[in-house]
Amino acid sequence: MKTSTNRRNESAQKLLLRLELWFAPLLLVVPLIVSLVFLGDWYVKGFIGRSASYDGELFLGLLLLIGNLLFDIPFLRSLRMQKKKQ
Amino acid sequence: MFFSEMTARDTLKRTKQKMTEYQIGILEQLNAIEVDAHWFRRVFHTFAASFLFYYLLPDEKWINLGKIVLPIIIVACMAVVEYQRIRGGLDHHRFFGLRNYEKKRPASYLYFGIGVLVLFLLFPQQIAIPCILCASFTDPIIGESRYYLGKKRAYLIGFVVSLCFFLVSWYRADWWILLLVCLLGATGVLIGEAKKLRFVDDDLMIQMLPAILLLLLWQGCVALGVNILPPKMILPL
Numbered sequence: 001m002k003t004s005t006n007r008r009n010e011s012a013q014k015l016l017l018r019l020e021l022w023f024a025p026l027l028l029v030v031p032l033i034v035s036l037v038f039l040g041d042w043y044v045k046g047f048i049g050r051s052a053s054y055d056g057e058l059f060l061g062l063l064l065l066i067g068n069l070l071f072d073i074p075f076l077r078s079l080r081m082q083k084k085k086q
Numbered sequence: 087m088f089f090s091e092m093t094a095r096d097t098l099k100r101t102k103q104k105m106t107e108y109q110i111g112i113l114e115q116l117n118a119i120e121v122d123a124h125w126f127r128r129v130f131h132t133f134a135a136s137f138l139f140y141y142l143l144p145d146e147k148w149i150n151l152g153k154i155v156l157p158i159i160i161v162a163c164m165a166v167v168e169y170q171r172i173r174g175g176l177d178h179h180r181f182f183g184l185r186n187y188e189k190k191r192p193a194s195y196l197y198f199g200i201g202v203l204v205l206f207l208l209f210p211q212q213i214a215i216p217c218i219l220c221a222s223f224t225d226p227i228i229g230e231s232r233y234y235l236g237k238k239r240a241y242l243i244g245f246v247v248s249l250c251f252f253l254v255s256w257y258r259a260d261w262w263i264l265l266l267v268c269l270l271g272a273t274g275v276l277i278g279e280a281k282k283l284r285f286v287d288d289d290l291m292i293q294m295l296p297a298i299l300l301l302l303l304w305q306g307c308v309a310l311g312v313n314i315l316p317p318k319m320i321l322p323l
Binding site: 023027028030031033034035037038041045053054056057059060063064067068070071072074075078 | 124125126128129130131132133135136138139142215219222223226251254255257258317318319320321323
């Protein structure tokens with residue numbers, strides 16, 4: 001009885017790991033897209049349009065980009081390690 | 087007789103050995119999953135900063151309605167899922183990256199969602215943006231640096247990082263307001279992170295505490311006839 005429960009939990013964990021892999025592109029790509037939208041908006045309206053009101057979007061865009069990249073790299077590394085183990 | 091006794095012992099030994107190997111294998115697997123869940127949680131935090139896209143949405147009647155209704159629906163769905171999980175309707179193992187103490191209380195993602203919802207609907211973006219940034223980045227930065235540098239240094243780093251977020255968000259305010267807001271906000275973030283409550287997660291506290299402190303400061307100044315809010319940081323597309 002116990003072993004069957006263990007097996008079920010084990011297979012659930014394996015399935016969740018796969019789910020994590022499916023989630024990964026979303027977690028990695030969406031913040032990058034959002035940061036690029038911020039930077040693009042600043043470039044078009046702030047830089048070309050010469051308006052300082054959009055400087056905040058530049059800061060936010062850079063912050064999102066750098067902040068996410070800093071955490072994405074170890075996350076990708078851990079996924080690669082997991083794939084190797086499997 | 088002696089021979090059969092030996093084989094029985096050997097078999098028992100082998101079985102024990104196999105059982106131990108199997109247990110070690112499972113433990114290693116679980117550890118690997120735990121490590122992955124660790125980075126998964128961190129990336130989930132930083133991912134939440136992209137919710138700031140909300141402020142880029144155009145100012146039109148139907149979109150403004152959606153800006154109110156959609157976040158409420160999303161958080162309500164999360165609350166229903168959590169209610170089902172705590173009641174036992176959904177298996178705890180089906181949720182990836184949950185901590186052990188979250189088994190019998192709502193998971194931190196729900197607290198995070200509630201915090202973001204309240205900030206979006208009830209607070210001006212000048213206050214909401216740095217608070218969301220702090221919840222998204224300061225929390226994982228403190229978590230990581232606590233592991234390598236210890237608690238005190240981690241909180242110091244967290245304080246400085248939060249200070250920078252408030253500085254970036256309020257850079258267009260007067261210098262004395264900037265100083266006051268940065269110190270008050272970063273202190274709120276630090277208290278929200280450091281103070282562990284049993285039923286309220288730090289993901290909610292880290293957002294709400296600085297937001298409430300800044301709201302009180304802003305309203306206090308308004309009562310005195312001074313509006314300290316700087317111009318909006320994000321303008322709709």
